[in-house]
Amino acid sequence: MAIPKVCGIETEYGIHATGPDANPVSASSLLVNAYAAEVDRRTGWDFEDETPDKDARGYAREGAMPPMVETHLANTVLTNGARYYVDHAHPEYSTPECIDPLELVCHDKAGEAIIRRSMVAAANLPTQPVVIAYKNNSDGKGNSYGCHENYLMDRQVPFANVVAGVIPHFVTRQIFAGSGKVGTETTAFGSERVHFQISQRSEFFEEMVGLETTLKRPIVNTRDEPHADPKRFRRLHVIVGDANLAEVATFLKVGTTSVVLAMIEDDMLPYKDFTLADPVRAMHHVSADLSLTRPLRRADGSSITALEIQWEIFAAARRYAKERGLEVIGEEPVGDMVLDRWEAVLHGLETDPGSLVHQLDWVAKHHLIEAYRDRHGCDWDDHRLAALDLQYHDLRPERSLFARLSMERLVSDEEITAAITEPPRKTRAWFRGRCLARWPDAVVTANWDSLVFDLGADPLRRVPMMDPLKGTADHTASLFEACENPTELLDRLSS
Numbered sequence: 001m002a003i004p005k006v007c008g009i010e011t012e013y014g015i016h017a018t019g020p021d022a023n024p025v026s027a028s029s030l031l032v033n034a035y036a037a038e039v040d041r042r043t044g045w046d047f048e049d050e051t052p053d054k055d056a057r058g059y060a061r062e063g064a065m066p067p068m069v070e071t072h073l074a075n076t077v078l079t080n081g082a083r084y085y086v087d088h089a090h091p092e093y094s095t096p097e098c099i100d101p102l103e104l105v106c107h108d109k110a111g112e113a114i115i116r117r118s119m120v121a122a123a124n125l126p127t128q129p130v131v132i133a134y135k136n137n138s139d140g141k142g143n144s145y146g147c148h149e150n151y152l153m154d155r156q157v158p159f160a161n162v163v164a165g166v167i168p169h170f171v172t173r174q175i176f177a178g179s180g181k182v183g184t185e186t187t188a189f190g191s192e193r194v195h196f197q198i199s200q201r202s203e204f205f206e207e208m209v210g211l212e213t214t215l216k217r218p219i220v221n222t223r224d225e226p227h228a229d230p231k232r233f234r235r236l237h238v239i240v241g242d243a244n245l246a247e248v249a250t251f252l253k254v255g256t257t258s259v260v261l262a263m264i265e266d267d268m269l270p271y272k273d274f275t276l277a278d279p280v281r282a283m284h285h286v287s288a289d290l291s292l293t294r295p296l297r298r299a300d301g302s303s304i305t306a307l308e309i310q311w312e313i314f315a316a317a318r319r320y321a322k323e324r325g326l327e328v329i330g331e332e333p334v335g336d337m338v339l340d341r342w343e344a345v346l347h348g349l350e351t352d353p354g355s356l357v358h359q360l361d362w363v364a365k366h367h368l369i370e371a372y373r374d375r376h377g378c379d380w381d382d383h384r385l386a387a388l389d390l391q392y393h394d395l396r397p398e399r400s401l402f403a404r405l406s407m408e409r410l411v412s413d414e415e416i417t418a419a420i421t422e423p424p425r426k427t428r429a430w431f432r433g434r435c436l437a438r439w440p441d442a443v444v445t446a447n448w449d450s451l452v453f454d455l456g457a458d459p460l461r462r463v464p465m466m467d468p469l470k471g472t473a474d475h476t477a478s479l480f481e482a483c484e485n486p487t488e489l490l491d492r493l494s495s
Contacts (some may be wrong), residue, residue: 001154001265001266002154002261002262002263002265002266002324002328003152003153003154003233003265003328004099004152004327004328004469005100005151005152005258005261005262005328005329005330006097006098006099006151006152006427006468006469007097007098007100007101007104007149007150007151007152007254007258008094008095008096008097008098008104008149008150009094009095009104009107009108009111009147009148009149009150009250009254010092010093010094010095010146010147010148010149010150011092011093011094011108011111011135011147011148011243012087012088012090012091012092012145012146012147012243013090013091013092013093013115013133013134013135013243013395014090014133014134014135014136014137014138014139014145014393015027015028015031015089015090015091015131015132015133015134016131016132016134017030017129017130017131017132018129018130019128019129019130021129022129022131023089024089024090025073025086025088025089026129027129027131028073028074028086028089028090028091029073029074029086030122030125030128030129030131031091031115031118031119031121031122031131031133032074032075032076032084032085032086032091032118033074034118034121034122034124034125035084035114035117035118035121036074036076036084037121038117038121039078040440041076041077041078041079041436041440042076042440043076043077043436043440043443043444043445043446044075044076044077044444044445044446045075045076045077045083045085045445045446045447046445046446046447046450046452047447048447049227049447049448049449049450050225050447051224051225052223052225053211054223054224054225055211055222055223055224056159056222056223056224056234057159057209057222073085073086073087074086077432077436077446078114078421078433078436079421079422079423079433079436079437080096080107080110080419080420080421080422080423080429080433081096081097081423081424081427081429081430081432081433082094082095082096082107082110082111082114082429084114088145088214090145091115091118091133093111093114093115095107095108095110095111096423096424096427096429096432096433097424097427097428097429097448097468098424098427098429099330099424099426099427100258100329100330100331100334101250101251101254101255101258101329101330101334101338102251102255102330102334102337102410102411103330103424104250104254105247105250105251105254105410105411106411106415106416106419107419107424108250109247109411109416109419110416110417110419110420112135112245112395113416113417113420114420115133115135115395116133116395116396116397117420118133119131119132119133119395119396132394132395132396133395134390134393134394134395135243135245135393135395136179136200136243136390136392136393137179137200137201137242137243138181138185138200138201138204140185140386140390141185142185142186144185144200144201144204144217146201146213146239147201147241147242147243147244148213148237148238148239148241149237149238149241149253149254149257150235150236150237150238151235151236151238151257151258151261152228152233152234152235152468153233153234153235153236153261153265154232154233154234154265155226155230155231155232155233155234157234157264157265159222159234161264161267162220162234162236162261162264163208163209163220164271164272164275165260165261165263165264165269165271166220166236166257166260166261166264167208167219167220167271167275167276167279168271168274168275168276168279168309168313169256169257169260169309169310169313170219170220170238170240170283171219171276171279171282171283171286171296171306171309172286172306172307172309172310172313173252173253173256173257173310174198174199174202174240174242174283174286174287174306175198175286175292175306175307175310175349176249176252176253176310176345176346176349176356176360177199177241177242177244177249177250177252177253178197178198178199178200178202178242178249178287178360178361178362179199179200179242179243179244179245179249179361179362179365179393180196180197180198180199180200180361180362180363180364180365180366180389180392181196181197181199181200181389182195182196182369182380182385182386182388182389183195183196183197183380183381183386184197184203185203185204186203186204188202188203188204188284189203189284189288192288194288195380196290196366196369196380197287197288198286198287198288198289198290198362199242199286199287199362200242200243201240201241201242202240202283202284202286202287203284203287204217205217205218205219205240205280205283205284206218206280207219207280208220208279208280209222210222211223213239217239218239219240219279219280219283221237221238221239223237225237227447227448227449228448228449228466228467228468229466229467232467233468236261238257240283241253242361243393244361245361245392245393245402245407246359246360246361246364246402246407246408247407247408247409247410247411248341248345248359248360248407248408248410249359249360249361251337251338251341251410252338252341252342252345255329255334255337255338255341255342256313256317256338256342258328258329258338259317259320259321259326259329259335259338259339260313260317262320262324262326262328262329263316263317263320266320266324268316268319268320268323268324269313269316269320270312270316273312274298274304274308274309274312274313275298275299275300276296276297276298276299277297277298277299277301278297282296282297282306286306289306290353290366292305292306292307292349292350292353293305293307294306296309307346307349307350310346311346314339314342314343314346317339317342318339321335321336321339326338326339345359345360354367358405358406358407358408359407359408361402364402364405364407365389365392368388368392368401368405369385369388369389372384372385372388373385388401421437425472425473425474426469426472426473426474427468427469427471427472428449428465428467428468428469428470428471428472430471430472430473430476430477431451431465431471431472431475431476432446432451432465432471434476434480435451435486435489438480438486439453439485439486439489442454442455442486443486444460448465449464449465449466450462450463450464450465451463451465453486453490455486455487455490461490463490463493479492479493
């Protein structure tokens with residue numbers, strides 16, 4: 001039976017720094033450290049449970065290169081339960097665990113706000129380079145960086161079923177979850193000339209299934225690191241997504257995927273009906289097809305479009321909701337909202353994609369670029385179009401093209417401001433965040449599934465949090481109210 005789809009997003013932000021000694025790693029560290037100093041957050045990350053080389057298949061192909069664990073770079077944990085750190089050469093913000101896609105939209109937007117505050121904090125430091133952050137997925141020079149999603153799944157579901165079920169969805173969901181991009185950066189399209197793509201990430205994928213995240217990127221990532229009880233849970237680590245600025249796009253990206261995963265767990269997704277012959281090539285074709293009519297070859301020799309696949313998955317989701325309900329996606333209104341939005345967006349894409357200009361990133365960006373081309377008579381290889389593309393993702397409010405658009409909102413500014421400091425109430429992020437807010441000096445390190453306390457006497461004490469649905473406000477709010485110090489908290493937990 002499907003379990004609640006606790007979810008999260010890890011976003012690597014693009015970075016540009018100006019100055020004589022500026023480089024991406026130091027610039028990223030500057031952002032993280034400047035913000036940590038401003039909000040007085042010094043709790044480090046506990047790397048003890050990091051196992052990026054563990055493969056869900058039980059093996060990895062020869063020569064596979066899992067991500068490296070970089071313990072020496074800037075790293076902090078925030079009172080909202082999030083992790084803010086440097087990953088390779090990028091500042092990365094990992095949201096706290098959220099109970100549904102709407103809550104995740106709010107915490108993803110809180111991450112953007114934290115990056116903006118970081119830029120301001122860094123700019124106030126003397127003799128430091130000017131640092132600019134972008135919420136995008138490539139630098140225009142062939143380098144891509146990720147926006148990864150995470151979903152809680154039942155460990156008992158065979159991983160082969162997960163792979164077969166999610167590939168058609170991952171290949172085609174970009175028609176509403178893509179962020180759009182001018183031109184290409186790889187050889188994915190051969191001699192085909194592609195002026196504008198639906199997705200920023202799609203052309204960088206080369207394999208169906210694998211462990212890597214930066215080389216030979218696979219559609220389905222096999223990293224088996226549940227950050228929870230490994231006998232009960234799996235964490236599906238999804239690396240195919242674009243970094244979205246549009247709230248509707250983020251909501252649908254996470255919401256539809258949550259429904260698909262629930263259907264896989266309950267064996268109610270008829271994925272064999274649209275199994276693709278070559279998913280990697282299909283992924284590239286979908287990204288280049290603004291008409292949404294290009295046929296994709298199925299394993300049985302017939303063809304189907306990306307839009308038709310999404311309609312088929314949606315129809316299965318309607319049947320699933322009617323028979324099983326959508327409680328695992330969140331509270332009842334959120335599940336219904338996912339289905340209603342999904343249907344409305346697919347109808348808009350089918351009849352008039354331009355009608356979604358205030359909801360989807362790729363449609364909004366394409367509209368901006370085409371308007372500029374009409375005004376200035378630009379060819380698609382004009383460097384000004386690439387500059388406009390980048391400016392869409394600029395997180396400086398005065399420079400961002402996205403900020404000037406009338407995009408539809410799903411969460412309020414007040415909710416986003418609260419999410420900068422307050423953790424979600426219905427996951428273990430609540431316990432992590434409240435401990436950091438109440439007793440920051442006592443928490444030595446933290447990670448997703450434990451906290452380590454220094455109570456002033458040996459030894460250090462570790463508090464495990466192996467169930468993402470425990471440690472919630474309902475479970476622990478009264479406990480926090482009753483305890484005056486961390487020693488009392490841990491004593492009560494032990495008893």
